[in-house]
Amino acid sequence: MNNEMMKEQVIRMSGVNPLKCMRCGKCSGTCPSYDEMEYHPHQFVYMVEKGEIDKLMASPSIYKCLSCFACVERCPRDVEPAKLVEAIRLMVVRQQGQNHLKANEIPALLDNDLPQQALVTAFRKYTK
């Protein structure tokens, strides 16, 4: 699939119209994972608009988004950047063998403070 087709798919899956963005940067101003990310929320919006889906799919940033939706909540233009991150992550994990979290990795990750709920959520987010 080329970038242009992937862009269309990301836009269809997320329901986001990146053209609504007025480049204020409030999403990145509010993002709690900002420092962890290679590409920041406002860049997701702009890069999807430019059709640079392959770069985003290859970036570890898609697993750094907490899905806290602060960017969605505070965007003055209703752009919903987190939904774009979500769509691009799905583009990756839906490919053959691209699950980001495998069941046998779990025991090593477990610690006593980790709630059961977080595991379920992680499986939903990172695997097909």
Place this chain on the structure above:
Amino acid sequence: MQRIGVFVCWCGSNIAATVDVQAVSDALAKEPGVVYSTNYQYMCSEAGQNMIKNAIKEYNLTGVVVCSCSPRMHEATFRKTVAAAGLNPYMLEVANIREQCSWIHKDKEAGTEKAIVLGRTAIAKVQLNAPLQAGESPVVKRALVIGGGIAGIQTALDIAEAGFDVDIVEKNPTIGGKMTQIDKTFPTLDCAACILTPKMVDCAQNEKIHIYSYSEVESVKGFVGNFTVSIKKKARYVDENKCTGCGECTTKCPMKNVPNEFNLGMDNRRAIYIPFAQAVPKVATIDPNYCNMLKNGKCGLCAKVCGAGAIDYKQQDQIVEEKYGAIVVATGYNPIKLDKFDEFGYSLSKDVITSLEFERLTNAAGPTSGTLLRPSDGKHPHTIVFVQCVGSRDTSGCGKPYCSKICCMYTAKHAMLTREKYPDTDVYVFYIDVRSPGKNYDEFYRRAVEQYGVHYIKGMVGKVAPRADGKIMVQASDLLADEQLHIEADLVVLAAAIEPDKSARPLATMLTASMDTNDFFTEAHAKLRPVESPTAGIFLSGACQGPKDIPDTVSQASAAAAKVIGLLVKDKLTTNPCVAQSNEMMCNGCSSCERVCPYGAITYVDKEFRMPDRTTRVRRVASVNPAVCQGCGACTVACPSGAMDLKGFSNSQIMAEVDAICQMK
């Protein structure tokens, strides 16, 4: 049968590109009654108008149909044209084949077909047109200005200058509006009070101007040239004529903890107060929500100390009725409430303030006497963060979709003045775009950056969190550096969006003036009639029409005054002859029309009628005053017996139009 001429306009390519104008004029030539049909490049040009005039004479036309733009554009032009050729101007009909046809369609075949139908409709109507004669109505030579801010003041002064009486109705105890609360004005930085208060005094001293302060418009009746307005003078419990404005009462009143709205609640006033030193009229007002005497009948201290005997606890609201020829709306704006913007922490910290509050904090008459101090602890702030576009350009539903226009410039002013007075302060401005068009505006903003070292950062603040130690954590993005910034600020200033005053919406209903979805008054034409409402006799001044800074407001205020003067110098206005008339033989006296008439033009009279058996009978029938009727047609719809009809838009004419549209080819 009428002898009708049809004139199809190309409007250059505006119509001709989407409508086959030759086909339209050919098809309409075959309609019954049409004796001449043609098309031309620009029907509104002198050559086009001469074509119409010549055809009227040559073919003895009795009716004319012009297929062109909206009648709002050129109906008046073509009426004059046919009148010049000796025809009654109301024997003209305009078929709108531009706005309602060529501009909205792409398919030429369908567009042509529709243009033919629209032309045929106008022909069907013209068949039933009858010559109408316009009447005259007198003009009351007095204007009303609603709102006493800088817009209303300027409009009133200009109207008075031309020699007409003008009344200002202001809901607050003093005129002056928002400008009284502003410290300095961009781009020249002169003090707002220094340039405003002389104008306020001029208003008070001008014998042509009467100020109704602490008053509101209750109801508006009538029409252009002849409005009747009820004004409610709210009881201020002080006799305006006796009060000398000495202020003794405002120092003795024991109710000391009333939030002072002039300083946006950042300090307190007494229950009896004069808003500020230069108030006009300089008269005390008792706030009935806090006065002990009015609430419980105990106290009466102000009456004791008043040397002039001006205090009157028994004063009542008073209704004054006045007649006006023109009404100017100057209701102004307010900053929006920030309760939907929790991320900026406005409700969490006293040190997160709005820009208008910042004005008060830097004003010599403000709560800190002009020294910039934090509202929480009264200390000097050393790091100040300004946030732009708080609620402006917001389509998420929390704010306003439009640009508030004034914030970029006043924030540059605030930032610059802060650096000027307190060079040890770090000042950050977070912006999305800096919008500074206007004479000396961009230079002003650049001065803030280049000379005063204000840190302008492209990006938005995402989170403001007050900390227990009094610092305010500001998290924001710096888009150009691609960084997230964390700033420990002492003061955060939010440039809140502005919105029309809440009084504007009910006022628009009273005036039957139209508004947009944001409650700004709509102008008659966005470009060519910017200070007039589409409702005749209603004019717009200042921010009630859209966000505006002071220079723009004053320009528009004077423009509105010029329009008002143009109306008031006329002794008589030509009335619209398209008014309602009642067929007395059909009227059953039910009063439905009287109830729906928004202008009070319909009355009922008892009239003697001869019956078929030669007896007479008295019946109650509707009678329309043609000078008052505005031709809205509400009565024709309400009338159950079909007795009410509108001249020029009669029921039979409208049915003929509908028939013409429905007629198959």
